[in-house]
Amino acid sequence: MTTPHFLQRLALSFTVLIASVAWSAPLVPPPPEIAAKSYVLMDAASGDVLAQHDGDTRLPPASLTKMMTAYIATLEMQRGRIHPGDMVTISEKAWRTGGSKMFVEVGKQVSVDDLFHGIIIQSGNDASIAMAEHIAGSEDAFVSLMNAEAQRLGMRNTHFTDATGLPHPDHYSSAHDMAILARAIINADPAHYAIYKQKYFLWNGINQPNRNLLLWRDDAVDGLKTGHTEEAGYCLVASAKRGNERLIAAVFGTDSEAARAAETAKLLTYGFRFFDSRTFYNKGAVVTDVPVWKGAARSVKAGVNDVVAVSVAAGEADKLVALAIPKPTLIAPVKQGDVIGKVEIRAGDKVIKQVDLVATESVEQGGFFRRIWDSIRLFFRGLFG
Structure with missing residues (x-):
């Protein structure tokens, strides 16, 4: 006979599993x-x-x-x-x-x-x-x-x-x-x-x-x-x-x-x-370059402040991908440590984990003509999508 205590414990176990590996929970027993x-x-x-x-x-x-x-x-x-x-x-x-x-x-x-x-x-x-x-x-x-x-x-x-x-x-x-x-x-x-x-x-x-x-x-x-x-x-x-x-x-x-x-x-x-555990990036890793508008440099290196890793049901880790999603329009100045996007760990179209993408260096404002030129470019980009 199934006891109420057992049912309560079983429900709690599945709640924990859903929170950590929701997309693959059915593959993991309590x-x-x-x-x-x-x-x-x-x-x-x-x-x-x-x-x-x-x-x-x-x-x-x-x-x-x-x-x-x-x-x-x-x-x-x-x-x-x-x-x-x-x-x-x-x-x-x-x-x-x-x-x-x-x-x-x-x-x-x-x-x-x-x-x-x-x-x-x-x-x-x-x-x-x-x-x-x-x-x-x-x-x-x-x-x-x-x-x-x-x-x-x-x-x-x-x-x-x-x-x-x-x-x-x-x-x-x-x-x-x-x-x-x-x-x-x-x-x-x-x-x-x-x-x-x-x-x-x-x-x-x-x-x-x-x-x-x-x-x-x-x-x-x-x-x-x-x-x-x-x-x-x-x-x-x-x-x-x-x-x-x-x-x-x-x-x-x-x-x-x-x-x-x-x-x-x-x-x-x-x-x-x-x-299974899979690590995508170690702490301090540079992930990508992000374009910068109106800056002294055209791009800034972006990375992560902590280890980016996930634990999923056994056999599912190889199905995961990491995607860097920077802010669509990043305008200088940019300070080191600023959050400039997200890193998403995905299984298909489902987001398993999301962490901040941060600037690993600073980019100061560009000169007068750089700022004017980029303002014109941004205007037309917005106008024509």
Whole structure:
């Protein structure tokens, strides 16, 4: 007998699929039953959500929080504000913090690089607080950076109160937001992202394993982070790459360490089986030249500010085409970054995705005679169509 819960879930699944791959939805079955409070399956290239259940529900993220702590550390290293070899003096607060530990000692100095490994692989609360204090002076100040970065990334259902994920009523995130953060981490720095797949880290004579069991079970999996508290249950954000396709699965609130690995593996298997990802343009790519009227130059180079990619039903990606559609009449001046058209991804006559086409350079106004001549040309063009 079909239960109302099953029908509700089936309807939600098809709603998600229609939103992301409407034109080919009948080719994709609903996702498997996932024993979790919340989950999201995302295509890493496009950011398209392929499947979800309560993906925007606010839940305690436990140690998934440390993904943001590590991400900010990566950004600070890229900006040159901290360096892997910097030595950090361990405070009493960092040393005394309970929960999972790297086992650093109060008053001792530990390198930023070792703390980074301790945060990601050993899930050290002590390492997280030490890093936060080194970057911002205090954990409270660092939390302000975390929340600002979450807002910048579009993590609309996230608020942090600490750098570790220890329980607090105002500390929450969502499966969707953590998938967004995972995508940012993957794209930020390949060298730092490679640390997420390391299975062990030896520090102070203690060799601790990475808690992500999928690293041992599936060679395609190369990150990211586990989390667990009594309130949150067992959580996992994992990413895997097969061929040119990378998927991200975020699972909140399973019943055990084994369950979070098994349920996440189900999602990833489903995604790779029934979806294909195709990237048309990388971030910053020049797509076309657009004619410019009344300008110092006759055309301007146009491109995209972000990756242009889509995920569609398996076997359908080769049917897609990308079309640049510039504004019909672009008049100088044109500033770098101005939106001057659209890039459409189409399947036949159906638009699957649309992104802005932007000027990658500036074009100033032309001289007096250029402007007069182009005004005459535009007049007659309008007159005769």
